[in-house]
Amino acid sequence: MIRVDTYPTHKYKEFNLRSGKPVPFGATIVPGGINFSVFSRHAKSCELVLFKKYEKEPYASIPFPDEFRIGNVFTMIVFDLDYENIEYGFKMDGPFNFNEGHWFNKEKILLDPYAKAIGGRDEWGKEPDWNNCFQYRSRIAFDDFDWEDDRPLEIPMRDLIIYEMHVRGFTRHSSSGVKYPGTFAAIREKIPYLKELGVNCVELLPIYEFDEFENSRISPVTNERLYNYWGYSTVGFFAPKASYAATGKYGMQVDEFKAVVKDFHKNGIEVILDVVFNHTAEGNENGPYISFRGIDNKTYYMLTPEGYYYNFSGCGNTLNCNNPVVRNMILDCLRCWAAEYHIDGFRFDLAAILGRNQDGSPMHNPPLLETLAFDPVLGKCKLIAEAWDAGGLYQVGAFPSWGRWAEWNGKYRDDIRKFLKGDEGFSGAAAQRLHGSPDLYNRHYRGTCASINFITCHDGFTLKDLVSYNYKHNEANDENNNDGSNDNYSWNCGVEGETDDDGINFLRRKQIKNAISILMLSQGVPMMLSGDEFGNTQNGNNNAYCQDNEISWLNWNLLNKNYELFNYFKKIIVFRKNHPSIKSSEEEDYSTHLDNGYPKISWHGIKAWEADFSGTSRLLGMLCCGKGENGYDFIYTAMNMHWEMHGFELPNLPEGYKWHVFANTDAKAPNDIWEAGKEVILENQNQFLVGPRSVVILVGK
Amino acid sequence: MDIKKYLKDNVMVFELSGKLDVNTSPAVQDEIMVQIEPDCRIIIDMEKCDYVSSAGLRVLMIIAKQMAKVGGFGALVGLQEEIKDVMEMTGFDNLFIIHENIEQALVSVHKEEAI
Incomplete structure (x- = not known):
């Protein structure tokens, strides 16, 4: 049956239009056309700008007719678009007044905050044309992936063994032996390896579209280009990073990533995403217009009374997470990843920010965190907080939880590191940590599974470096070794860095085994850093956020060299699985x-x-x-x-x-x-x- | 894009040459879709097809889904390595039976008939 609402009612130049549906936001395929919908509370008018894929200049610009605006939402259906072959953006007109927090500029073409696929930066590290006024282009994504019988695995928290990894760094090194190094697809080739290791959950560093060229520069020390390699700076919350996909140049990153998740699930491995909702890639007052700043600066960002950006993230701006509109965007985003990508859980970067009020003050019962804890779609997703922020709010053990939120236990890391290196008087602290940190997580209220135990993660030394260096060696980062933590609680076993001394090397291997033994024997949820199982090193760099090179790429040659370590990791993981008594106690008992x-x-x-x-x-x-x-x-x-x-x-x-x-x-x-x-x-x-x-x-x- | 079609051992073979992209895929879709009916036997020979865009892949997917829906049997032949990789990496490969050459594909399509 042909529906009457599939006919246009309005016309603009050659385009047939009809008033749209305000929700969902973003671009949605509807019979005969595309429904566009975008929120802006303070804009006066909005235009839809259309591009043919890859073309520099737009081929059309369609103003949203005023009668199509509903509340603060601009919405319309455009019929007969060749949606496979277009890219789009918005232009917003409205006040420009710094003190009021308004940054409207009708010349800027803006990325749709709800874009589910983003084009324009399809290849990693390929220097963009900086004169291009529209770098990140919203595309229309299909949701037609064939999931067969797949759905999130819902492995109980107490059984989880998390492996934290960087999508690119995992296989980019020439030693990885994969066909398309550094991509989503390459991870699939390594699934048998991860299965052999025995982990049942991978936690991926940010995969939302980000700009690897943000703050990019040439290091005078190494003469190599420094990138925003980790990617803790989001461009688009709803879109996977195109250049992480081997098929990104075909615009098929959505399908490629879904295929990875499906394959992980087939092999009993969950996928947790590291999500960054505390700030965006638009930076501070000097940053670029990408999306939010031009769409509704005052809604999306926390601003001082004078109109400056609050910087609780340490990255220039702070997303206004407890504004109801932004809160809903975060919820929509997570629902999209849970429902459309079958993601098993989320780890929230600098999550303490999500509990700050619009003026920056910490809230007692932050509505965003409560919403996520009780959301029906996210009902079985793991929610893990990095329970601190760069503005000094440290909430380990006290993150609002409603019995749902787990935390990266930073205290576990510090106490176990001190115990491990032989600091005196840490036996009591070690006992607390091994016991699931009952001093931090009330057994009756939160239970041991609230504690994500880790000794190493992407942020800091690798395990090998923890036992090989007393001091950080971040010279290659071009910040005079001032970046990165000084509180590493590491010990080099006698010599700083690599050595031929058999005694020292034996001791280092032993310390690595001691560490993984303690981690795997601790109640709570263990998380290990990828590469630690074969002694991967960053040569003492404890903040490799900008190193897209051998410093941070996993060197798979070490797997052969240090097979002894891999073997130990493998067996201790099996041991944990075989002995329920060393996992968290049954929460109901x-x-x-x-x-x-x-x-x-x-x-x-x-x-x-x-x-x-x-x-x-x-x-x-x-x-x-x-x-x-x-x-x-x-x-x-x-x-x-x-x-x-x-x-x-x-x-x-x-x-x-x-x-x-x-x-x-x-x-x-x-x-x-x-x-x-x-x-x-x-x-x-x-x-x-x-x-x-x-x-x-x-x-x- | 050139579409040649011929019958071989009671199987309709479509031989595509050139680029299967957003410009050419609608014609391919139209041409093949009308042939899909219950119990049909179809082979798509892509040996001379040197480029497949996402739009092209989606047309193949639509064909495969329609085939499964009405109960026909089809196979793809002669995929270039990169295209095969793309199909694998994006999870499209489980929709098709992929063969190296027409002879193998004919055997497999006829086998389906026996079942």
């Missing part, structure tokens, strides 16, 4: 003891049942007890972070159970870790001599 009288988790020292939490302690024993299919499951972990060997008295086991060694990081490979089920029975069941700076893991069975 608050009992502290099992029916055999053993606590579920208990702390020990040189003497069993006598933990030393004193100010000079560097030792910690942890006994986890659970009920497995074949009786009780005991896991005893001795952590000796002292530089001398210590004997740990072993806790008694019930009749019929014996201690077996699963891992001993002081032993040379292949005796450092055993296959699950092939643990070696201990001759001395009463005491274990734990080597200097070593972790020993025993199972009682």
Whole structure:
């Protein structure tokens, strides 16, 4: 049946028009045409500017007839557009008054904030034509991908093992052995590898369209171009980065990324996106017009009473997240990724900003965070906050959660790093962290799964560098080594940087194994940094945000060289999966003891049942007890972070159970870790001599 | 874009040469769609097709979906490597049976008939 509403009612030049639907915002394919809809509270008028794909000059500009405006929304249907072959933008006319916060300029062609595909920058690192007045072009995306039976996996938080990775850096290095290095498609080729490693969730650094040329410059130190490589600066919230797709030049990034997600899901791996809603790529008062600034500056950005941009992000501007319109945009965006891309969860960059009021003050019950926590479409998505911002708001342990939000546990990272390098008096703190940080996350209210435990992430040293450098070495970033954190709590094991010293290299490998052992034995959700499993290095650079080169690309040659590490990671991950008692306790079960009288988790020292939490302690024993299919499951972990060997008295086991060694990081490979089920029975069941700076893991069975 | 069609062993073969893009894909779509009916056997030979745009891919997809809907059998033949890669990377490949040459494709299309 042909519908009457598929006929135009108005005409502008050769274009047939009809009043549009105000929602959804953006460009939507409707029978016979495209429905365009864009919000602006302060604009007086708006024009739709149409381009043929790749052409510099527009071929048409259609003003939204005034009678088509509904409230603060400009909307119309344009019929008979060759939508496969066009790009579009908007021109907005309105007041220009800095103090009032208005930046309207009717000459600027603006990206649709709701553009689901963006053209114009289809190849990474290809220098754009800076004279082009319209760099980022909204395109019309199809939502016709064949998902077959796929949907988000909904793996329980307690079972999650997160692998944080950069889309480009993961395979860009020549050693990666993939067909199209540095792309979404290349990740698919590495899925078997990730499966072998055993992780079941990848967390991708930003994949929304961003400008790698933002603040780009040539480093005088290396003579190499520095890029906005990490991409924490969004151009378009609804569109995947075109140049991350091998098919970006065909404009098929949407399909390529969906194919990656589908393939991950087929292999039991979830996909979490690192999303950046705290600021945009438009920068401060000197930044470019890309979209929001020209569409409704005062709505989209937090402004001082004088009209300047607040800079809680450290990146020039702050998105006005708790303005109801912006809040809805964020919600629409996340819903789009959850529904159209089957994304399993989101990690919110500098999320404390999302809890700031429009004047910048922290709110008690931020409506945005509450909305996301209860949204029906996002109902099963993981929500993870980086619970701080660059404006000094630090909310680790106190991020508003409604039982839904988890946090990057920065305290976990710092305490475990200090414990690991042998700082005295950190045994107590380590016990808290291993226990899921009950001091930060109330067991009854938030539970251990609120804690995303990590020792390394993209921001800071890699694990290899954490045990190879005392100081950051960021000279290549061209900021006189002033950028990046100074609080690394790292130790170089005796020499700064690479060395041929076998003793030091053995110790470094051991420290890496100690670290991953502690991480995988901690309650909460472990997150590891990609490449740590084979000792990837950034040569001491702890802030490689601008390094699109060998500094930050994963060097896959190291996988062979350091197979010993990969093997250890793989086995310790399997171990975690096989032993529920070392994962988070069942959230509905608050009992502290099992029916055999053993606590579920208990702390020990040189003497069993006598933990030393004193100010000079560097030792910690942890006994986890659970009920497995074949009786009780005991896991005893001795952590000796002292530089001398210590004997740990072993806790008694019930009749019929014996201690077996699963891992001993002081032993040379292949005796450092055993296959699950092939643990070696201990001759001395009463005491274990734990080597200097070593972790020993025993199972009682 | 040149579209040649001929019958081989009771299978309609469409031989495309040139660029399958936004300008040429409507004609290809029109030409092939009218042939899709229950139990039809169709092979699209793309050996001489050196470029396929996203619009071209979508036409192939529409053809494949229509084929599945009415219960016909089709195969693609002679895809250039890059085009094959694009189809794979964008998840379009599971819509088609892809073969190296016409002979293989004929066997497979006839096999479908036997089922």
